[in-house]
Amino acid sequence: MRWKDSINSMKLDVLKEIGNIGAGNAATSLSTMLSKEVEIEVPQVNLVELPDLFNYLKSPEEIVASTIVGIKGDAPGKMLMNFDSASTKHLISLLTGESPEDITSMNEMQSSVISEIGNILCSTYVISLSNFTSLFLETEVPILVVDMFAAIISETSMMAATDYDDVLMIETTLKIRNGKDLNGFLTMFPQPGSLEKIFQKLGMS
């Protein structure tokens, strides 16, 4: 099965709008937490064939810290908030005053800080999606994974849509305006069936 077979350009626009609303709210949350202005890049909806995923991700073997949050309720799926190594260290330093030497050996407090940031951003995204669509949506306990970027993306996508031959990503990048580079990559992977429910609620079929 392929997402590509069931998504036309009108639906793509709706998904971009969802991405916009979700990410916009998440960015506001992060702004509040850091007391800095956080911007989002224009959200994109991308359909990538599985074998092309490595080419699509610019640095597939990069070591990153990702928080994965399950979405349950009327339109289940997976949310993923990803920060590269420099951003992870910078975030932890902004919030705790010290940064880990490397993200593969963070102590419990540091892991919990980054996991909680990811959790708050993903939850904000889901709440705004829930409000926008009037669907009942909740988030699950976050999981923090520090590993190669491509593995985390493919693993999460597979958990959401196991038998699909392509990956659907509703993604955006979060940056701190005029500040040190903070690159956050926020993605939503819907489960099959969830998109239909969303479109139905929004008056499309």
Added chain:
Amino acid sequence: MEEKIMIGIGEFKVAKNPSILVTLGLGSCVGVCLRDKYNHIGGMIHIMLPEAKESSGNLSKYAYPGIKLMVDEMVKRGADAKNFEAKIAGGASMFESKGFEIGKKNSDKVKEILHQLGIRVLSEDIGGNRARSLEYRIEDGTLFVKKVGGKESIEIVEL
């Protein structure tokens, strides 16, 4: 000059000596490396799931029938199945969530199929909770397994 050939998620490629077959980001996925050292042909498949439920779509992402498809392709290109030797890696459990035991299901299925096909598994690096990248040299059958180690380094192990 050896050519590096990239195998993406859910696909396989077959090549001749002196190519090097590469794949990245094996989490619960399993990479199966095969070669016929006498006819200098090798193949690598990046498997995501144990068994296909339908007969359409991308079948290479399943251990069954993917591995057999790769074996058939290697034979078509001149390999002799009697000579085959295999090395496998992957099947990790990256997220500690119960119920997603796909890594173990994949590696068990892969070993079952290789056994049924009469192909010897020379070495394996499976399980754990880290993702792996692989580099397989058809020339001498060396498999390099890369994983994230301490201090954000990449550890390389030779199988």
